[in-house]
Amino acid sequence: MKVIVVGNxxxxxxxxxxxxxxxxxxxxxITVYGEETRPAYDRVHLSAYFSGKTAEDLTMAxxxxxxxxxxxxxxxxLVVKIDRVNKCITTHQGTTDNYDVLVLATGSSAFVPPIPxxxxxxxxxYRTIEDLELMTDYAKHAKTGAVIGxxxxxxxxxxxxLDLGITETHVVEFAPRLMPRQIxxxxxxxxQSKLEQLGLCIHTSKSASAIxxxxxxxxxxxxxxxxxxxxxxxxxxxxxxRDELAVASGLEVGPKGGIVVNEYLQTSxxxxxxxxxxxxxxxLIYGLVAPGYEMAEVVASVIAGGGREKAFHxxxxxxxxxxxxxDVASFGDPFADGEACRTVVFEQTAKxxxxxxxxSSDGKQLLGGILIGEAENYNMLLQTCKNKIVLPPDPEDxxxxxxxxxxDGGAGVLGLPDEALICSCEGIxxxxxxxxxxxxxxxxxxIKQCTKAGTGCGGxxxxxxxxxxxxxxAQGKYVRNVLCEHFTYSRQELYDLVKLHRxxxxxxxxxxxxxxxxxxxxxxAVSSILASLWNEMILGKNNDTAxxxxxxxxxxxxxxxxxxxxxxxxxxxxxPDKLIVIGAVAKKYNLYTKITGGQRIDxxxxxxxxxxxxxxxxxxxxFESGHAYGKALRxxxxxxGSTWCRFGLLDSVSFAIRVEERYRGLRAPHKIKSAVxxxxxxxxxxxxxxxxxxxxxxxxxxxxxGNGGSKPQHAQLLATDLDSETCIRYIDRFLMxxxxxxxxxxxxxxxxxKMDGGIDYLRNxxxxxxxxxxxxxxxxxxxxxxNYACEWKVAVNDPQIRKRFSxxxxxxxxxxxxxxxxxxxxxxxxxxxx
Amino acid sequence: xxxxxxNDSITWFPACKLEDVPANGGVCVKxxxxxxxxxxxxxxxxxxxxxxLCPHRQQMVLSRGIIGSENGExxxxxxxxxxxxxxxxxxxxxxxxxxxxxxPVKVEDGQVFIGxxxxxxxxxx
Ligand code: SRM
Ligand SMILES: Cc1cc2nc3c(=O)[nH]c(=O)nc-3n(C[C@H](O)[C@H](O)[C@H](O)COP(=O)(O)OP(=O)(O)OC[C@H]3O[C@@H](n4cnc5c(N)ncnc54)[C@H](O)[C@@H]3O)c2cc1C
Ligand code: SF4
Ligand code: FES
Numbered sequence: 001m002k003v004i005v006v007g008n009x010x011x012x013x014x015x016x017x018x019x020x021x022x023x024x025x026x027x028x029x030i031t032v033y034g035e036e037t038r039p040a041y042d043r044v045h046l047s048a049y050f051s052g053k054t055a056e057d058l059t060m061a062x063x064x065x066x067x068x069x070x071x072x073x074x075x076x077x078l079v080v081k082i083d084r085v086n087k088c089i090t091t092h093q094g095t096t097d098n099y100d101v102l103v104l105a106t107g108s109s110a111f112v113p114p115i116p117x118x119x120x121x122x123x124x125x126y127r128t129i130e131d132l133e134l135m136t137d138y139a140k141h142a143k144t145g146a147v148i149g150x151x152x153x154x155x156x157x158x159x160x161x162l163d164l165g166i167t168e169t170h171v172v173e174f175a176p177r178l179m180p181r182q183i184x185x186x187x188x189x190x191x192q193s194k195l196e197q198l199g200l201c202i203h204t205s206k207s208a209s210a211i212x213x214x215x216x217x218x219x220x221x222x223x224x225x226x227x228x229x230x231x232x233x234x235x236x237x238x239x240x241x242r243d244e245l246a247v248a249s250g251l252e253v254g255p256k257g258g259i260v261v262n263e264y265l266q267t268s269x270x271x272x273x274x275x276x277x278x279x280x281x282x283x284l285i286y287g288l289v290a291p292g293y294e295m296a297e298v299v300a301s302v303i304a305g306g307g308r309e310k311a312f313h314x315x316x317x318x319x320x321x322x323x324x325x326x327d328v329a330s331f332g333d334p335f336a337d338g339e340a341c342r343t344v345v346f347e348q349t350a351k352x353x354x355x356x357x358x359x360s361s362d363g364k365q366l367l368g369g370i371l372i373g374e375a376e377n378y379n380m381l382l383q384t385c386k387n388k389i390v391l392p393p394d395p396e397d398x399x400x401x402x403x404x405x406x407x408d409g410g411a412g413v414l415g416l417p418d419e420a421l422i423c424s425c426e427g428i429x430x431x432x433x434x435x436x437x438x439x440x441x442x443x444x445x446x447i448k449q450c451t452k453a454g455t456g457c458g459g460x461x462x463x464x465x466x467x468x469x470x471x472x473x474a475q476g477k478y479v480r481n482v483l484c485e486h487f488t489y490s491r492q493e494l495y496d497l498v499k500l501h502r503x504x505x506x507x508x509x510x511x512x513x514x515x516x517x518x519x520x521x522x523x524x525a526v527s528s529i530l531a532s533l534w535n536e537m538i539l540g541k542n543n544d545t546a547x548x549x550x551x552x553x554x555x556x557x558x559x560x561x562x563x564x565x566x567x568x569x570x571x572x573x574x575x576p577d578k579l580i581v582i583g584a585v586a587k588k589y590n591l592y593t594k595i596t597g598g599q600r601i602d603x604x605x606x607x608x609x610x611x612x613x614x615x616x617x618x619x620x621x622x623f624e625s626g627h628a629y630g631k632a633l634r635x636x637x638x639x640x641g642s643t644w645c646r647f648g649l650l651d652s653v654s655f656a657i658r659v660e661e662r663y664r665g666l667r668a669p670h671k672i673k674s675a676v677x678x679x680x681x682x683x684x685x686x687x688x689x690x691x692x693x694x695x696x697x698x699x700x701x702x703x704x705x706g707n708g709g710s711k712p713q714h715a716q717l718l719a720t721d722l723d724s725e726t727c728i729r730y731i732d733r734f735l736m737x738x739x740x741x742x743x744x745x746x747x748x749x750x751x752x753x754k755m756d757g758g759i760d761y762l763r764n765x766x767x768x769x770x771x772x773x774x775x776x777x778x779x780x781x782x783x784x785x786x787n788y789a790c791e792w793k794v795a796v797n798d799p800q801i802r803k804r805f806s807x808x809x810x811x812x813x814x815x816x817x818x819x820x821x822x823x824x825x826x827x828x829x830x831x832x833x834x
Numbered sequence: 835x836x837x838x839x840x841n842d843s844i845t846w847f848p849a850c851k852l853e854d855v856p857a858n859g860g861v862c863v864k865x866x867x868x869x870x871x872x873x874x875x876x877x878x879x880x881x882x883x884x885x886x887l888c889p890h891r892q893q894m895v896l897s898r899g900i901i902g903s904e905n906g907e908x909x910x911x912x913x914x915x916x917x918x919x920x921x922x923x924x925x926x927x928x929x930x931x932x933x934x935x936x937x938p939v940k941v942e943d944g945q946v947f948i949g950x951x952x953x954x955x956x957x958x959x
């Protein structure tokens with residue numbers, strides 16, 4: 001059977017793929033005629049062209065793919081005539097070709113309203129790669145621009161203009177609000193203010209009456225007689241289905257355009273089908289790619305002999321706006337109101353967040369909604385809506401998130417029926433994805449390759465990953481928790497391997513155990529492992545560039561690019577002389593000073609090039625690094641304790657200093673903090689620390705796994721009434737167990753929360769030595785303690801390392817001229833960023 | 835502006851000596867009033883250069899970022915919020931930030947040169 005497809009857009013390509021899958025090469029002889037000069041490309045991601053993607057990157061498949069599939073692809077050929085009687089088409093070059101089945105996939109073109117002057121230079125539409133090339137060229141000489149149309153596409157075009165360097169970009173919308181078809185008034189107001197923050201000027205309720213200028217545009221005139229001066233204009237006022245060929249051949253078209261089709265996508269001639277953006281079904285044009293793919297599926301099935309099994313029953317037009325830097329999504333019926341419906345709205349104007357859901361009046365079903373500013377829940381809500389999943393008793397939870405209690409990230413996906421469409425671009429159901437996982441696809445990439453899920457807009461990838469993890473867990477499989485694409489090991493496995501092979505540098509680790517060049521995820525993680533294992537100077541052996549920025553420059557980077565300096569003040573105890581030195585240094589280098597929440601002093605606003613000199617002076621006065629920049633021991637706070645306090649049971653300050661000096665510089669998966677209180681009044685807040693110590697009548701109580709931060713949590717009691725030596729040994733074991741097994745950037749609290757058996761298991765390991773590791777851990781900790789050296793002391797004495805502390809490699813004495821300070825309460829502060 | 839440097843009218847200026855740049859890391863180079871981040875991918879024997887300014891919060895820090903690759907594509911991660919940018923064409927790999935400018939680099943006799951095109955100079959003059 002000879003199949004001809006007219007138009008080589010995204011839908012045509014998808015159709016070819018599907019037809020080849022359904023039938024053998026000999027069953028169908030496929031020929032494709034495309035007007036554009038290049039094979040079908042990804043129009044949905046067209047705007048990525050402005051962030052550097054090339055035409056090749058966007059291509060759906062190169063010409064060679066068509067050849068391999070034995071599909072004749074003829075580009076640069078416009079089909080101008082269909083002779084339906086003889087079943088023959090003619091191209092503009094006059095070539096003819098016969099068909100048994102003809103598929104029209106001619107898409108649509110940008111609709112340009114008949115405003116006088118639209119043909120001037122500098123007026124563009126936004127549809128093809130050529131349009132973008134022309135815009136790019138023209139934008140070089142333009143300073144101001146406008147987009148007519150404030151819908152999905154118009155906003156995308158406006159972002160593109162900003163990216164092209166047109167700093168003054170206007171959006172003109174005829175309706176009283178932006179995205180009138182997707183979102184409501186309140187949502188649109190929030191969207192508008194967010195876009196204004198991004199630098200767009202928005203004009204609603206405005207209609208253009210003429211384009212002004214000579215040969216080239218220099219302004220737009222509006223029906224209210226106002227005028228806007230602009231150097232270029234993009235018109236994005238809607239789409240027009242390309243039905244001219246159908247009209248010329250006498251096929252039925254709709255009153256406003258579009259080729260009329262039945263549920264099998266047949267036109268008024270049963271040998272001719274229409275799919276994609278040119279097809280008109282039940283009075284609707286589906287201007288999205290997913291329904292086009294669905295149509296392609298139906299036709300591929302019908303002509304491959306699938307009979308009437310599949311049909312096109314309309315399609316959900318839920319959408320998520322991409323690219324613009326503001327999350328906007330709408331799904332189901334975003335505007336539903338009236339008797340049969342309850343609406344829940346959550347609005348946080350200051351943060352630019354607006355969420356609306358429409359719920360059936362019995363509270364059971366989600367009818368639709370709008371999300372602006374925060375749309376992570378889009379996929380889940382869309383699925384809940386489409387699959388008519390019964391809502392929880394407090395439906396507002398679906399937009400507010402359940403408050404209190406630990407949310408179970410996966411329960412949502414698990415609750416979906418197998419038919420639930422997860423990837424709507426490619427039409428892949430939950431069942432298909434879980435099936436692929438069962439068949440052995442155990443990475444997201446593998447699932448993408450085998451099912452094509454997530455290869456379109458990519459919005460469903462988080463759900464695909466959840467489904468994968470839950471399916472594998474359901475099979476009792478161990479879900480590999482790998483570091484990143486360069487290492488197929490978990491941190492714990494890597495720690496053991498690095499130790500086993502005695503690897504010392506990041507490069508060695510990568511050579512032995514990884515692939516590629518590394519990245520910002522594995523470099524700091526491996527560096528931390530190396531430091532935890534060997535405790536060598538972290539900037540040695542070329543490991544400096546594998547450190548996170550703070551570790552690389554031994555200081556915390558701040559707004560504006562300056563650094564902070566935090567000398568160690570163990571237990572918070574400091575002599576007047578040392579206080580004076582800190583004051584003098586701060587004055588000399590013009591640093592802002594503040595007492596920190598960790599009982600020490602932070603000096604802020606140091607230029608990179610000043611850091612070595614500052615530290616030289618501090619070191620001379622007996623200070624050392626406080627490791628405020630490292631995933632390492634931070635502070636051991638103390639209360640004043642029995643030396644002064646009338647309630648004090650033990651000398652908490654002395655013990656805090658001992659503990660801090662033992663573990664200083666110890667690097668771990670995340671930072672570690674501690675505190676020692678002299679009695680149960682707990683003035684040092686020890687129970688909020690990774691390990692906290694409280695004096696009792698009989699000794700020390702040791703608590704572990706506390707945390708401040710965003711999810712504060714009290715530490716749990718590990719052992720009671722310990723003497724100082726035993727307390728230290730338990731801490732050694734606890735810390736080594738944590739260091740050798742925790743995931744990167746996991747505090748002790750989270751680590752303990754995830755541990756099977758919790759504190760009881762941990763107590764067994766640490767106190768009763770149930771793993772038989774106690775002795776080894778204590779030995780290893782002792783080696784780390786013995787290897788400690790203040791890294792700032794090493795740095796200031798090494799000319800090679802000092803050299804790295806300059807802003808300009810070719811002007812080492814110049815400081816970054818873009819750093820700006822202001823003054824506030826008699827000190828300096830950094831000028832705020834945008 | 836687009837990041838494709840047209841081959842016409844490239845001016846090569848000497849940035850620094852090869853050994854001034856740490857292996858698998860970056861430095862910042864001053865060029866008139868511009869700041870350019872220069873990176874040495876020692877493992878691949880490749881050099882890249884880009885603007886030093888991170889477009890996310892307009893911070894002059896990309897030269898201090900961690901470099902690496904994603905599916906083989908060389909990239910740099912900003913130290914502030916870890917936005918990552920391709921060093922081949924400057925596009926933002928993990929977000930909606932606009933692309934950064936990239937520059938060609940060559941090394942001759944231990945001297946590293948960065949190529950700036952005339953058009954860049956005009957725009958940023
Ligand atoms: C300076 C200080 C605030 C102050 O002025 O008091 C501070 C400043 C910063 N904290 Fe903190 N934290 C400071 C005490 C705390 C405390 C209180 C404490 O230690 O008793 C907490 C809660 C206790 C805890 O950690 O459990 C605290 C919880 C955090 C967190 C959340 C950690 C978590 O587990 O969720 C972060 C973020 C992180 O580490 O990922 C953080 C991160 C930061 C960073 C490093 C953010 C950054 O990466 O730039 C800030 C560095 C500022 C700078 O430029 O130097 N800071 N931070 C305090 C320094 C204490 C010190 O002397 O070292
Ligand atoms: C900037 C932009 C962003 C978009 N973003 C999204 C999005 O986020 N999500 C989404 O779902 N959709 C989006 N869309 C819409 C999506 O691109 C279209 O729905 C999809 O491309 C339609 O595919 P199609 O194959 O039907 O038509 P097209 O891709 O338009 O292809 C039709 C092809 O047929 C050719 N042709 C027409 N007539 C003839 C003829 N007589 N002879 C030969 N060839 C002919 C045309 O030149 C064209 O190449 C976006 C569109 C644009 C322009
Ligand atoms: S609480 Fe937040 S703002 Fe304050 S110092 Fe800590 S990290 Fe910075
Ligand atoms: S400033 Fe670079 S990522 Fe935020």
